[in-house]
Amino acid sequence: MTSVDALVAVVDRLLDPEHGCVWNREQTHASLARYAVEETYELVDAIDGDDTEELREELGDVLYQVVLHAGIAAHQGRFDLDDVADSVREKMQRRHPHVFGDEEAHTVEDVVRVWRAAKAAEKAGRSSVYAGVPRAMPPxxxxxxxxxxxxxxxxxxxxxxxxxxxxxxxxxxxxxxxxxxxxxxxxxxxxxxxxxxxxxxxxxxxxxxxxxxxxxxxxxxDPVASLRAAVALLEAAARQAEQVSAEEVAGS
Structure with a gap:
C-alpha cells in the first residue's frame, strides 16, 4: 500500500457511516470550499518563505483536501480519487503534444503556444473565451x-x-x-x-x-506578486513598530 492509498483509507474511515467522524460525515463540497482556499494560501506562504518542512506539510494539507473531496464523491457513487487522477493525467497529455505527440516546441514561447492551442480545442464549446475565469478569485x-x-x-x-x-x-x-x-x-x-x-x-x-x-x-x-511583496513589507513595518512600542512601555 502506498502512502496515498493509506491516506485514502483514512478518509474512507472518517466518512464511514457507522464508525467514522460525525463532523466529516456532515461535510459537503460546498462546506469544505473555504478550507481548500485557506490551505492553498498557506501553501503559497510556505513557498514564499522557502521553508522546506513547511512546504511539505502544506502540500500534504492541500492533498488531503483533494482526497477528502474525492472521498465524499465516492461515497455518493459519482467518482473517486483514481477518476480524478485519470482525468488530470489525460489533460496533461493532451496539453503537452510536444512531449506525448508529434508537435514540436523548443522554447518556452513555443510551449505556451502549444498549450493555449490545445486548451482552446478542449474549450471550443464554450460560449465565451472569458468563461472559466472563476468569479471567486480575488479581484x-x-x-x-x-x-x-x-x-x-x-x-x-x-x-x-x-x-x-x-x-x-x-x-x-x-x-x-x-x-x-x-x-x-x-x-x-x-x-x-x-x-x-x-x-x-x-x-x-x-x-x-x-x-x-x-x-x-x-x-x-507581476502585479499580484508585487502587491503581495509590498504587503509583506507593510506587515514587517507594523510588527517593527509594535515591537518598538512594547519596548518603550517596558522601559517606562
Missing part, C-alpha cells in the same frame, strides 16, 4: 487572468477603456443571463454616509486601479 488575480484572455484577442486596451469611461456599466448584472455576484451595486450619495467605514463601493476608483494594473501587466511586472 486582482481575476483581473490578471482576464487580461491574459483579452491579450490573446487583442482587446485589452479597449476593454479597460470601456470600464474607465463607464460605457460597460449598463451590462453589469446581465452577464451570463443573471446578476454578477461579485459586482455589488454602487450606493447612492445619500446612502454612503450610512455605510460602515471602508465598505462603500467606488467603481471609478476601481477602474483607475484596473488601468494601473493593466499598465504594469504589459510592462512584464
Amino acid at each position: 486582482l488575480e481575476r483581473a490578471v487572468k482576464l487580461f491574459e484572455r483579452l491579450e490573446e484577442r487583442g482587446d485589452l486596451h479597449a476593454a479597460v477603456a470601456s470600464v474607465a469611461d463607464g460605457s460597460v456599466v449598463e451590462q453589469v448584472g446581465t452577464v451570463d443571463g443573471g446578476a454578477d455576484p461579485v459586482a455589488p451595486a454602487v450606493p447612492a450619495v445619500g446612502e454612503a454616509a450610512q455605510q460602515p467605514f471602508g465598505s462603500r463601493v467606488d467603481v471609478a476608483w476601481g477602474a483607475g486601479m484596473l488601468a494601473e494594473v493593466a499598465v504594469v501587466h504589459e510592462q512584464g511586472i
Whole structure:
C-alpha cells in the first residue's frame, strides 16, 4: 500500500457511516470550499518563505483536501480519487503534444503556444473565451487572468477603456443571463454616509486601479506578486513598530 492509498483509507474511515467522524460525515463540497482556499494560501506562504518542512506539510494539507473531496464523491457513487487522477493525467497529455505527440516546441514561447492551442480545442464549446475565469478569485488575480484572455484577442486596451469611461456599466448584472455576484451595486450619495467605514463601493476608483494594473501587466511586472511583496513589507513595518512600542512601555 502506498502512502496515498493509506491516506485514502483514512478518509474512507472518517466518512464511514457507522464508525467514522460525525463532523466529516456532515461535510459537503460546498462546506469544505473555504478550507481548500485557506490551505492553498498557506501553501503559497510556505513557498514564499522557502521553508522546506513547511512546504511539505502544506502540500500534504492541500492533498488531503483533494482526497477528502474525492472521498465524499465516492461515497455518493459519482467518482473517486483514481477518476480524478485519470482525468488530470489525460489533460496533461493532451496539453503537452510536444512531449506525448508529434508537435514540436523548443522554447518556452513555443510551449505556451502549444498549450493555449490545445486548451482552446478542449474549450471550443464554450460560449465565451472569458468563461472559466472563476468569479471567486480575488479581484486582482481575476483581473490578471482576464487580461491574459483579452491579450490573446487583442482587446485589452479597449476593454479597460470601456470600464474607465463607464460605457460597460449598463451590462453589469446581465452577464451570463443573471446578476454578477461579485459586482455589488454602487450606493447612492445619500446612502454612503450610512455605510460602515471602508465598505462603500467606488467603481471609478476601481477602474483607475484596473488601468494601473493593466499598465504594469504589459510592462512584464507581476502585479499580484508585487502587491503581495509590498504587503509583506507593510506587515514587517507594523510588527517593527509594535515591537518598538512594547519596548518603550517596558522601559517606562
